[in-house]
Amino acid sequence: MSDDLILYHHPFSRAATVLWMLEELGRPYELRYVDLQAGEQRKPEFLALNPMGKLPVLTDGDTVVTETAAIGLYLADRYALGRLAPQLDDPARATYLRWSLYAPSVIEPGAMAKASGWEFRPQQAGWGDFETMMDAIERAIGAGPWVLGEQFSMADVIFGGTVSYLLRFKLLDPRPVLTEYAERLTSRPAAQAATAKNEAIMNERGLSR
Known part of the structure; x- marks a missing residue:
């Protein structure tokens, strides 16, 4: 190849x-x-x-x-x-995959649903309700500085890039944990x-x- x-x-x-x-x-x-x-x-x-x-x-x-x-x-x-990715046998890989895939499957449709005023039953939608999603995003970042703690990874580009973009267009609540995380991301060379x-x-x- x-x-x-x-x-x-x-x-x-x-x-x-x-x-x-x-x-x-x-x-x-x-x-x-x-x-x-x-x-x-x-x-x-x-x-x-x-x-x-x-x-x-x-x-x-x-x-x-x-x-x-x-x-x-x-x-x-x-x-x-x-x-940029945990080794295949590293337990941190579960967290890495979890939040990498959370971005397109939950954050993006969840933010769009809120912005567009979609009517749906949260328990039947893969992204649930907006506030629960926001709490989950905040929990994923935790004490940081990155999704995997001290180790920056591609999950931060995927997950963090989505969070940063949606914050910029006011599609996510600007909670301090999120805005500080976005600032760390944009400061990377x-x-x-x-x-x-x-x-x-x-x-x-x-x-x-």
């Missing part, structure tokens, strides 16, 4: 988080800009990679990975096992490098929010 990592990217997509993952990884990679406004994500060559027509998409040689959490878990296991690259692409392409 080739070790050529290629991220199909647009700075206004979840690929921006994967760019942060790649910076944490510390391996060479290539960015391929996907012009969402021009509909490049709906072209046959892109749909062959991801039939959903969405970013992010990562290729590693002949391997194709989509979905932000899956990409993060894949990269950490393949290229940073023991550093890899996060700052990814932000700089995303902003450079925005300027180069004339993109504005």
